[in-house]
Amino acid sequence: MLxxxxxxxxxxxxxxxxxxxxxxxxxxxxxxxxxxxxxxLLWLGVVAGAFVxxxxxxxxxxxxxxxxxxxxxxRDRHANRIASHPIYLLRxxxxxxKLAAGLCWGGHPKVRAAFALPPYPDEPSRWRxxxxxxxxxxxxxxxxxxxxxxxxxxxxx
Amino acid sequence: MRSHIxxxxxxxxxxxxYVVVGSGAGGATAAVTLARAxxxxxxxxxxxxxxxxxxxxxxxxxMRDLLEDWGSQVTRGRALWPIVQARTMGGTTVVxxxxxxxxxxxxxxxxxxxxxxxxxxxxxxxxxxxDAIERxxxxxxxxxxxxxxxxxxxxAGDAAADYQGHVMKRYVASCAGTGQCLQGCRKGRKQxxxxxxxxxxxxxxxxxxxxxxxxxxxxxxxxxxxxxGRFVHPETRAKGGRFEVRARRAVVVAASVTHxxxxxERSGLKSPALGSLFxxxxxxxxxxxxxxxxxxxVGVTQGWATTKFRESPGLKLETLAIPPELVASRIAGGGTxxxxxxxxxxxxxxxxxxxxxxxxxxxxxxxxxxxxxxxxLDDADMRRFRDGMxxxxxxxxxxxxxxxxxxxxxxxxxxxxxxxxxxxxxxxxPRRYVAILSHLFGGCPMGKDPRESVCDGDGxxxxxxxxxxxxxxxxxTNLGVNPQHTIMALARHFATRLVQ
Ligand SMILES: Cc1cc2nc3c(=O)[nH]c(=O)nc-3n(C[C@H](O)[C@H](O)[C@H](O)COP(=O)(O)OP(=O)(O)OC[C@H]3O[C@@H](n4cnc5c(N)ncnc54)[C@H](O)[C@@H]3O)c2cc1C
Ligand code: SF4
Numbered sequence: 001m002l003x004x005x006x007x008x009x010x011x012x013x014x015x016x017x018x019x020x021x022x023x024x025x026x027x028x029x030x031x032x033x034x035x036x037x038x039x040x041l042l043w044l045g046v047v048a049g050a051f052v053x054x055x056x057x058x059x060x061x062x063x064x065x066x067x068x069x070x071x072x073x074x075r076d077r078h079a080n081r082i083a084s085h086p087i088y089l090l091r092x093x094x095x096x097x098k099l100a101a102g103l104c105w106g107g108h109p110k111v112r113a114a115f116a117l118p119p120y121p122d123e124p125s126r127w128r129x130x131x132x133x134x135x136x137x138x139x140x141x142x143x144x145x146x147x148x149x150x151x152x153x154x155x156x157x
Numbered sequence: 158m159r160s161h162i163x164x165x166x167x168x169x170x171x172x173x174x175y176v177v178v179g180s181g182a183g184g185a186t187a188a189v190t191l192a193r194a195x196x197x198x199x200x201x202x203x204x205x206x207x208x209x210x211x212x213x214x215x216x217x218x219x220m221r222d223l224l225e226d227w228g229s230q231v232t233r234g235r236a237l238w239p240i241v242q243a244r245t246m247g248g249t250t251v252v253x254x255x256x257x258x259x260x261x262x263x264x265x266x267x268x269x270x271x272x273x274x275x276x277x278x279x280x281x282x283x284x285x286x287x288d289a290i291e292r293x294x295x296x297x298x299x300x301x302x303x304x305x306x307x308x309x310x311x312x313a314g315d316a317a318a319d320y321q322g323h324v325m326k327r328y329v330a331s332c333a334g335t336g337q338c339l340q341g342c343r344k345g346r347k348q349x350x351x352x353x354x355x356x357x358x359x360x361x362x363x364x365x366x367x368x369x370x371x372x373x374x375x376x377x378x379x380x381x382x383x384x385x386g387r388f389v390h391p392e393t394r395a396k397g398g399r400f401e402v403r404a405r406r407a408v409v410v411a412a413s414v415t416h417x418x419x420x421x422e423r424s425g426l427k428s429p430a431l432g433s434l435f436x437x438x439x440x441x442x443x444x445x446x447x448x449x450x451x452x453x454x455v456g457v458t459q460g461w462a463t464t465k466f467r468e469s470p471g472l473k474l475e476t477l478a479i480p481p482e483l484v485a486s487r488i489a490g491g492g493t494x495x496x497x498x499x500x501x502x503x504x505x506x507x508x509x510x511x512x513x514x515x516x517x518x519x520x521x522x523x524x525x526x527x528x529x530x531x532x533x534l535d536d537a538d539m540r541r542f543r544d545g546m547x548x549x550x551x552x553x554x555x556x557x558x559x560x561x562x563x564x565x566x567x568x569x570x571x572x573x574x575x576x577x578x579x580x581x582x583x584x585x586x587p588r589r590y591v592a593i594l595s596h597l598f599g600g601c602p603m604g605k606d607p608r609e610s611v612c613d614g615d616g617x618x619x620x621x622x623x624x625x626x627x628x629x630x631x632x633x634t635n636l637g638v639n640p641q642h643t644i645m646a647l648a649r650h651f652a653t654r655l656v657q
């Protein structure tokens with residue numbers, strides 16, 4: 001499954017002279033993380049989209065081969081045509097792969113650097129547990145709404 | 158001891174005067190209003206409580222940690238348009254742009270005429286509540302230095318095209334212009350309810366449960382007695398212990414336009430209007446391509462807007478910045494053609510519209526407590542949608558754009574100034590557009606007649622005791638402006654009436 005999704009991602013976001021491609025990012029680690037962290041239905045949708053991507057070259061290029069067996073040039077043509085195919089459901093299925101792959105590609109430090117943006121910091125999933133201090137650990141909040149600022153309830157407030 | 162209770166594996170039982178379900182714009186406002194009046198309040202929120210230091214920075218992190226189901230919920234209709242809502246303490250106020258717009262006066266007259274609620278008395282009360290909320294949540298204009306080039310270009314285009322726009326007012330104290338509003342404000346400047354009203358509720362002695370999706374409201378004869386559910390772990394989604402929160406006086410449901418009707422339906426509430434009058438402001442963006450870099454992610458996420466077209470054709474236009482990872486899937490095509498388009502990212506500005514669509518849909522409870530939304534725009538709304546795209550495109554050209562990228566399937570990828578007229582004839586098939594629904598209304602519409610409405614003008618559910626709805630689901634019409642201010646003021650109004 002991962003290989004199927006991976007090949008669709010690489011075809012959709014290839015390396016060019018101007019920009020790093022998705023193969024220049026941590027795609028393999030990303031896909032493992034995405035499969036683990038996303039919901040089952042979302043992952044299923046992405047796999048289904050990759051499957052659609054793989055089996056449709058016949059209708060975009062006339063060649064009865066799966067996308068991953070096409071030449072680089074034909075696969076590139078297929079990627080562009082299937083992502084903007086007139087049949088809505090085909091387009092939407094591939095859109096899911098494009099969305100997931102876009103999260104990997106566009107969030108990567110190399111791509112952000114190409115757009116003069118700083119890298120994202122690490123972002124493990126964190127939240128407030130029952131035992132945490134009950135005060136907002138906000139960044140450099142200038143004000144946190146304190147009760148002092150808030151008038152009492154009433155229609156006349 | 159009053160406390161915050163997050164995910165637990167063991168059962169939890171509590172009792173309070175009022176139980177509030179949902180901590181977003183409506184729920185947190187209702188809860189703090191009740192607590193300020195001296196009542197004991199338990200706030201029950203499905204999502205985890207994340208503080209600004211916990212927020213993710215990337216769109217991936219925001220979808221994982223803050224959005225409901227990774228933002229993957231879509232409408233069922235001809236087109237599958239995403240419905241974006243948050244599932245976290247603070248609800249959608251955490252991921253929104255915090256734009257504060259007062260309820261237009263015509264709305265109260267419309268509600269009075271069509272629904273038998275509203276009118277001048279409600280308009281006065283809502284106006285006073287909005288004054289107070291503006292003070293409490295530091296509503297201010299985006300500082301000039303935080304606007305960024307995209308917003309400055311919109312201001313220039315506006316001056317040239319007379320769109321009568323303005324710099325936005327938002328619930329943000331000294332915005333630093335980091336362009337991260339949609340991922341949660343890590344600077345802590347945005348006054349979302351998780352950093353304002355919910356901490357205040359705790360200080361006032363309220364109980365707060367997080368990671369606690371309510372499965373159903375419990376009734377005894379015709380009276381709401383509390384809520385029950387099971388904790389869900391925010392990372393593994395494993396089920397935890399059962400919780401039961403009893404309400405001595407009332408249950409206030411504020412779980413959003415999609416979840417409030419679904420929750421009431423699975424709780425067995427019988428109302429012919431339950432799930433009806435679902436409406437939205439469907440919107441989309443048009444990219445303008447400029448000679449100089451725009452760097453739309455530098456500066457505030459949204460800073461300029463106009464309401465000039467609210468009445469006719471029924472639109473709001475705004476600036477919006479989205480990060481490269483979201484632009485990547487928003488731009489048509491794949492392969493090297495897509496990459497060549499994306500190479501211009503620094504030179505594009507994304508401005509968008511929100512359509513005051515009159516089309517109505519329905520919300521019902523689906524499998525696994527997931528709401529099912531059936532909704533599609535009729536041709537009149539699609540015409541508005543298309544008009545809005547043309548108006549945004551014309552604004553870009555007035556601001557000096559060389560071309561625009563409308564993103565309509567089957568039309569040229571890019572249009573020059575002399576091709577804008579093509580948008581007047583763009584197809585009306587919604588499947589050709591990439592849109593999202595972020596401003597939602599209805600599902601538990603208020604009104605005088607129980608056959609056509611779920612609750613009355615004080616949010617009280619018809620035909621049962623001790624049950625109030627206090628979120629966007631009560632709004633029975635489309636507003637044509639950003640809804641948070643109206644939702645918060647309505648929730649405050651309902652809570653005030655409840656304790657009186
Ligand atoms: C990206 C985006 C940007 C926006 N920008 C703006 C803006 O700038 N200005 C503006 O006015 N509006 C904006 N909006 C809209 C605005 O945020 C919403 O209209 C508003 O937050 C809705 O308030 P609510 O209380 O109805 O629901 P929400 O704020 O969504 O809160 C509902 C809460 O209920 C919880 N919940 C759901 N089901 C259950 C359950 N079973 N048990 C317990 N809890 C439950 C949810 O987790 C959530 O926390 C934006 C929306 C989006 C998506
Ligand atoms: S632009 Fe940045 S500082 Fe301003 S409210 Fe949004 S996230 Fe916070």
